[in-house]
Amino acid sequence: MNGIGLTLRALHHGERKLEKDLLAAAERHHTEHEFHHVATDLAGWSHEHRVRLAETGHHYGLDLASPHGQPSPGIMAALREVAADTLARRPETGLLLLHDLHDLYLAASGNSLYWEMLAQVAQAGRDTRLLELASDCHPQTLRQIRWANTMIKTLSPQLLTSL
Structure with missing residues:
Protein backbone atom coordinates (compact mmCIF):
# COMPACT_ATOMS: atom_id res chain seq x y z
CA MET A 1 0.00 0.00 0.00
CA ASN A 2 1.34 3.42 -0.92
CA GLY A 3 1.33 6.62 1.13
CA ILE A 4 -1.95 7.83 -0.33
CA GLY A 5 -3.64 4.59 0.69
CA LEU A 6 -2.17 4.79 4.18
CA THR A 7 -3.35 8.38 4.55
CA LEU A 8 -6.84 7.56 3.28
CA ARG A 9 -7.04 4.66 5.73
CA ALA A 10 -5.78 6.79 8.66
CA LEU A 11 -8.22 9.58 7.80
CA HIS A 12 -11.13 7.14 7.47
CA HIS A 13 -10.26 5.78 10.92
CA GLY A 14 -9.93 9.32 12.31
CA GLU A 15 -13.30 10.39 10.93
CA ARG A 16 -14.92 7.24 12.35
CA LYS A 17 -13.40 8.01 15.76
CA LEU A 18 -14.45 11.66 15.63
CA GLU A 19 -18.00 10.70 14.64
CA LYS A 20 -18.20 8.20 17.49
CA ASP A 21 -16.73 10.68 19.98
CA LEU A 22 -19.08 13.48 18.90
CA LEU A 23 -22.12 11.22 19.26
CA ALA A 24 -20.97 9.94 22.66
CA ALA A 25 -20.34 13.50 23.90
CA ALA A 26 -23.73 14.61 22.55
CA GLU A 27 -25.39 11.81 24.52
CA ARG A 28 -23.33 12.45 27.63
CA HIS A 29 -24.23 16.15 27.62
CA HIS A 30 -27.75 15.92 26.23
CA THR A 31 -28.98 18.33 28.91
CA GLU A 32 -26.82 21.00 27.24
CA HIS A 33 -29.19 21.30 24.30
CA GLU A 34 -27.08 23.51 22.03
CA PHE A 35 -24.01 21.33 22.54
CA HIS A 36 -26.05 18.18 21.96
CA HIS A 37 -27.56 19.35 18.67
CA VAL A 38 -24.41 20.87 17.20
CA ALA A 39 -22.27 17.85 18.15
CA THR A 40 -24.82 15.56 16.51
CA ASP A 41 -24.78 17.65 13.33
CA LEU A 42 -20.98 17.68 13.26
CA ALA A 43 -20.94 13.89 13.67
CA GLY A 44 -23.02 13.75 10.50
CA TRP A 45 -20.26 15.58 8.66
CA SER A 46 -17.70 13.00 9.81
CA HIS A 47 -20.04 10.23 8.70
CA GLU A 48 -20.35 11.85 5.27
CA HIS A 49 -16.56 12.16 5.11
CA ARG A 50 -16.19 8.44 5.88
CA VAL A 51 -18.62 7.53 3.09
CA ARG A 52 -16.76 9.71 0.60
CA LEU A 53 -13.39 8.38 1.75
CA ALA A 54 -14.64 4.82 1.25
CA GLU A 55 -15.84 5.67 -2.26
CA THR A 56 -12.51 7.30 -3.11
CA GLY A 57 -10.59 4.46 -1.49
CA HIS A 58 -11.97 2.03 -4.07
CA HIS A 59 -10.10 4.01 -6.74
CA TYR A 60 -6.88 3.28 -4.84
CA GLY A 61 -7.67 -0.40 -4.25
CA LEU A 62 -8.85 0.06 -0.66
CA ASP A 63 -11.96 -1.33 0.97
CA LEU A 64 -12.79 1.23 3.64
CA ALA A 65 -16.55 0.68 3.66
CA SER A 66 -17.88 -0.08 7.10
CA PRO A 67 -20.19 -3.09 7.18
CA HIS A 68 -22.30 -1.48 9.90
CA GLY A 69 -23.01 2.04 8.59
CA GLN A 70 -24.13 4.35 11.39
CA PRO A 71 -23.02 3.26 14.86
CA SER A 72 -25.90 1.96 16.94
CA PRO A 73 -26.42 3.58 20.32
CA GLY A 74 -26.70 0.35 22.33
CA ILE A 75 -26.70 -0.07 26.07
CA MET A 76 -23.72 2.22 26.66
CA ALA A 77 -25.64 5.15 25.20
CA ALA A 78 -28.52 4.48 27.58
CA LEU A 79 -26.12 4.34 30.52
CA ARG A 80 -24.45 7.59 29.44
CA GLU A 81 -27.86 9.25 29.20
CA VAL A 82 -28.83 8.15 32.71
CA ALA A 83 -25.47 9.33 34.05
CA ALA A 84 -25.88 12.67 32.28
CA ASP A 85 -29.33 13.15 33.83
CA THR A 86 -27.99 12.27 37.26
CA LEU A 87 -25.00 14.60 37.04
CA ALA A 88 -26.71 17.33 35.00
CA ARG A 89 -25.99 20.36 37.19
CA ARG A 90 -22.92 19.28 39.12
CA PRO A 91 -19.66 21.20 38.64
CA GLU A 92 -17.86 17.98 37.68
CA THR A 93 -20.09 17.80 34.62
CA GLY A 94 -18.57 21.05 33.39
CA LEU A 95 -15.09 19.58 33.71
CA LEU A 96 -16.22 16.51 31.80
CA LEU A 97 -17.60 18.76 29.07
CA LEU A 98 -14.29 20.64 28.84
CA HIS A 99 -12.45 17.32 28.70
CA ASP A 100 -14.72 16.11 25.90
CA LEU A 101 -14.22 19.37 23.99
CA HIS A 102 -10.46 19.02 24.41
CA ASP A 103 -10.55 15.52 22.94
CA LEU A 104 -12.86 16.58 20.10
CA TYR A 105 -10.58 19.49 19.25
CA LEU A 106 -7.53 17.23 19.08
CA ALA A 107 -9.30 14.56 17.03
CA ALA A 108 -10.57 17.09 14.50
CA SER A 109 -7.13 18.71 14.34
CA GLY A 110 -5.54 15.35 13.56
CA ASN A 111 -8.04 14.82 10.77
CA SER A 112 -7.32 18.29 9.45
CA LEU A 113 -3.64 17.43 9.07
CA TYR A 114 -4.52 14.34 7.03
CA TRP A 115 -6.88 16.37 4.83
CA GLU A 116 -4.06 18.85 4.24
CA MET A 117 -1.65 16.06 3.31
CA LEU A 118 -4.18 14.62 0.84
CA ALA A 119 -4.75 18.05 -0.70
CA GLN A 120 -1.00 18.59 -1.12
CA VAL A 121 -0.37 15.21 -2.74
CA ALA A 122 -3.43 15.71 -4.97
CA GLN A 123 -2.11 19.06 -6.17
CA ALA A 124 1.37 17.68 -6.75
CA GLY A 125 0.04 14.66 -8.64
CA ARG A 126 -2.77 16.53 -10.40
CA ASP A 127 -5.26 14.07 -8.93
CA THR A 128 -8.58 15.88 -9.37
CA ARG A 129 -10.59 13.18 -7.57
CA LEU A 130 -8.48 13.42 -4.43
CA LEU A 131 -8.29 17.21 -4.61
CA GLU A 132 -12.07 17.51 -4.93
CA LEU A 133 -12.55 15.23 -1.92
CA GLN A 140 -16.02 21.11 7.37
CA THR A 141 -13.25 19.63 9.50
CA LEU A 142 -11.87 23.12 10.07
CA ARG A 143 -15.37 24.15 11.17
CA GLN A 144 -15.42 21.26 13.66
CA ILE A 145 -12.14 22.54 15.09
CA ARG A 146 -13.40 26.13 15.33
CA TRP A 147 -16.60 24.98 17.06
CA ALA A 148 -14.68 23.00 19.71
CA ASN A 149 -12.25 25.89 20.22
CA THR A 150 -15.07 28.44 20.53
CA MET A 151 -16.90 26.23 23.04
CA ILE A 152 -13.73 25.89 25.11
CA LYS A 153 -13.15 29.66 25.08
CA THR A 154 -16.76 30.33 26.01
CA LEU A 155 -17.17 27.73 28.74
CA SER A 156 -13.73 27.67 30.39
CA PRO A 157 -13.97 30.89 32.43
CA GLN A 158 -17.37 30.07 33.91
CA LEU A 159 -16.74 26.38 34.50
CA LEU A 160 -13.22 26.67 35.90
CA THR A 161 -14.03 29.50 38.29
CA SER A 162 -17.19 27.81 39.60
CA LEU A 163 -15.29 24.89 41.13
Whole structure:
Protein backbone atom coordinates (compact mmCIF):
# COMPACT_ATOMS: atom_id res chain seq x y z
CA MET A 1 0.00 0.00 0.00
CA ASN A 2 1.34 3.42 -0.92
CA GLY A 3 1.33 6.62 1.13
CA ILE A 4 -1.95 7.83 -0.33
CA GLY A 5 -3.64 4.59 0.69
CA LEU A 6 -2.17 4.79 4.18
CA THR A 7 -3.35 8.38 4.55
CA LEU A 8 -6.84 7.56 3.28
CA ARG A 9 -7.04 4.66 5.73
CA ALA A 10 -5.78 6.79 8.66
CA LEU A 11 -8.22 9.58 7.80
CA HIS A 12 -11.13 7.14 7.47
CA HIS A 13 -10.26 5.78 10.92
CA GLY A 14 -9.93 9.32 12.31
CA GLU A 15 -13.30 10.39 10.93
CA ARG A 16 -14.92 7.24 12.35
CA LYS A 17 -13.40 8.01 15.76
CA LEU A 18 -14.45 11.66 15.63
CA GLU A 19 -18.00 10.70 14.64
CA LYS A 20 -18.20 8.20 17.49
CA ASP A 21 -16.73 10.68 19.98
CA LEU A 22 -19.08 13.48 18.90
CA LEU A 23 -22.12 11.22 19.26
CA ALA A 24 -20.97 9.94 22.66
CA ALA A 25 -20.34 13.50 23.90
CA ALA A 26 -23.73 14.61 22.55
CA GLU A 27 -25.39 11.81 24.52
CA ARG A 28 -23.33 12.45 27.63
CA HIS A 29 -24.23 16.15 27.62
CA HIS A 30 -27.75 15.92 26.23
CA THR A 31 -28.98 18.33 28.91
CA GLU A 32 -26.82 21.00 27.24
CA HIS A 33 -29.19 21.30 24.30
CA GLU A 34 -27.08 23.51 22.03
CA PHE A 35 -24.01 21.33 22.54
CA HIS A 36 -26.05 18.18 21.96
CA HIS A 37 -27.56 19.35 18.67
CA VAL A 38 -24.41 20.87 17.20
CA ALA A 39 -22.27 17.85 18.15
CA THR A 40 -24.82 15.56 16.51
CA ASP A 41 -24.78 17.65 13.33
CA LEU A 42 -20.98 17.68 13.26
CA ALA A 43 -20.94 13.89 13.67
CA GLY A 44 -23.02 13.75 10.50
CA TRP A 45 -20.26 15.58 8.66
CA SER A 46 -17.70 13.00 9.81
CA HIS A 47 -20.04 10.23 8.70
CA GLU A 48 -20.35 11.85 5.27
CA HIS A 49 -16.56 12.16 5.11
CA ARG A 50 -16.19 8.44 5.88
CA VAL A 51 -18.62 7.53 3.09
CA ARG A 52 -16.76 9.71 0.60
CA LEU A 53 -13.39 8.38 1.75
CA ALA A 54 -14.64 4.82 1.25
CA GLU A 55 -15.84 5.67 -2.26
CA THR A 56 -12.51 7.30 -3.11
CA GLY A 57 -10.59 4.46 -1.49
CA HIS A 58 -11.97 2.03 -4.07
CA HIS A 59 -10.10 4.01 -6.74
CA TYR A 60 -6.88 3.28 -4.84
CA GLY A 61 -7.67 -0.40 -4.25
CA LEU A 62 -8.85 0.06 -0.66
CA ASP A 63 -11.96 -1.33 0.97
CA LEU A 64 -12.79 1.23 3.64
CA ALA A 65 -16.55 0.68 3.66
CA SER A 66 -17.88 -0.08 7.10
CA PRO A 67 -20.19 -3.09 7.18
CA HIS A 68 -22.30 -1.48 9.90
CA GLY A 69 -23.01 2.04 8.59
CA GLN A 70 -24.13 4.35 11.39
CA PRO A 71 -23.02 3.26 14.86
CA SER A 72 -25.90 1.96 16.94
CA PRO A 73 -26.42 3.58 20.32
CA GLY A 74 -26.70 0.35 22.33
CA ILE A 75 -26.70 -0.07 26.07
CA MET A 76 -23.72 2.22 26.66
CA ALA A 77 -25.64 5.15 25.20
CA ALA A 78 -28.52 4.48 27.58
CA LEU A 79 -26.12 4.34 30.52
CA ARG A 80 -24.45 7.59 29.44
CA GLU A 81 -27.86 9.25 29.20
CA VAL A 82 -28.83 8.15 32.71
CA ALA A 83 -25.47 9.33 34.05
CA ALA A 84 -25.88 12.67 32.28
CA ASP A 85 -29.33 13.15 33.83
CA THR A 86 -27.99 12.27 37.26
CA LEU A 87 -25.00 14.60 37.04
CA ALA A 88 -26.71 17.33 35.00
CA ARG A 89 -25.99 20.36 37.19
CA ARG A 90 -22.92 19.28 39.12
CA PRO A 91 -19.66 21.20 38.64
CA GLU A 92 -17.86 17.98 37.68
CA THR A 93 -20.09 17.80 34.62
CA GLY A 94 -18.57 21.05 33.39
CA LEU A 95 -15.09 19.58 33.71
CA LEU A 96 -16.22 16.51 31.80
CA LEU A 97 -17.60 18.76 29.07
CA LEU A 98 -14.29 20.64 28.84
CA HIS A 99 -12.45 17.32 28.70
CA ASP A 100 -14.72 16.11 25.90
CA LEU A 101 -14.22 19.37 23.99
CA HIS A 102 -10.46 19.02 24.41
CA ASP A 103 -10.55 15.52 22.94
CA LEU A 104 -12.86 16.58 20.10
CA TYR A 105 -10.58 19.49 19.25
CA LEU A 106 -7.53 17.23 19.08
CA ALA A 107 -9.30 14.56 17.03
CA ALA A 108 -10.57 17.09 14.50
CA SER A 109 -7.13 18.71 14.34
CA GLY A 110 -5.54 15.35 13.56
CA ASN A 111 -8.04 14.82 10.77
CA SER A 112 -7.32 18.29 9.45
CA LEU A 113 -3.64 17.43 9.07
CA TYR A 114 -4.52 14.34 7.03
CA TRP A 115 -6.88 16.37 4.83
CA GLU A 116 -4.06 18.85 4.24
CA MET A 117 -1.65 16.06 3.31
CA LEU A 118 -4.18 14.62 0.84
CA ALA A 119 -4.75 18.05 -0.70
CA GLN A 120 -1.00 18.59 -1.12
CA VAL A 121 -0.37 15.21 -2.74
CA ALA A 122 -3.43 15.71 -4.97
CA GLN A 123 -2.11 19.06 -6.17
CA ALA A 124 1.37 17.68 -6.75
CA GLY A 125 0.04 14.66 -8.64
CA ARG A 126 -2.77 16.53 -10.40
CA ASP A 127 -5.26 14.07 -8.93
CA THR A 128 -8.58 15.88 -9.37
CA ARG A 129 -10.59 13.18 -7.57
CA LEU A 130 -8.48 13.42 -4.43
CA LEU A 131 -8.29 17.21 -4.61
CA GLU A 132 -12.07 17.51 -4.93
CA LEU A 133 -12.55 15.23 -1.92
CA ALA A 134 -10.12 17.21 0.24
CA SER A 135 -11.49 20.55 -0.97
CA ASP A 136 -15.03 19.52 -0.08
CA CYS A 137 -14.37 17.87 3.28
CA HIS A 138 -11.47 19.78 4.82
CA PRO A 139 -13.43 23.03 5.34
CA GLN A 140 -16.02 21.11 7.37
CA THR A 141 -13.25 19.63 9.50
CA LEU A 142 -11.87 23.12 10.07
CA ARG A 143 -15.37 24.15 11.17
CA GLN A 144 -15.42 21.26 13.66
CA ILE A 145 -12.14 22.54 15.09
CA ARG A 146 -13.40 26.13 15.33
CA TRP A 147 -16.60 24.98 17.06
CA ALA A 148 -14.68 23.00 19.71
CA ASN A 149 -12.25 25.89 20.22
CA THR A 150 -15.07 28.44 20.53
CA MET A 151 -16.90 26.23 23.04
CA ILE A 152 -13.73 25.89 25.11
CA LYS A 153 -13.15 29.66 25.08
CA THR A 154 -16.76 30.33 26.01
CA LEU A 155 -17.17 27.73 28.74
CA SER A 156 -13.73 27.67 30.39
CA PRO A 157 -13.97 30.89 32.43
CA GLN A 158 -17.37 30.07 33.91
CA LEU A 159 -16.74 26.38 34.50
CA LEU A 160 -13.22 26.67 35.90
CA THR A 161 -14.03 29.50 38.29
CA SER A 162 -17.19 27.81 39.60
CA LEU A 163 -15.29 24.89 41.13
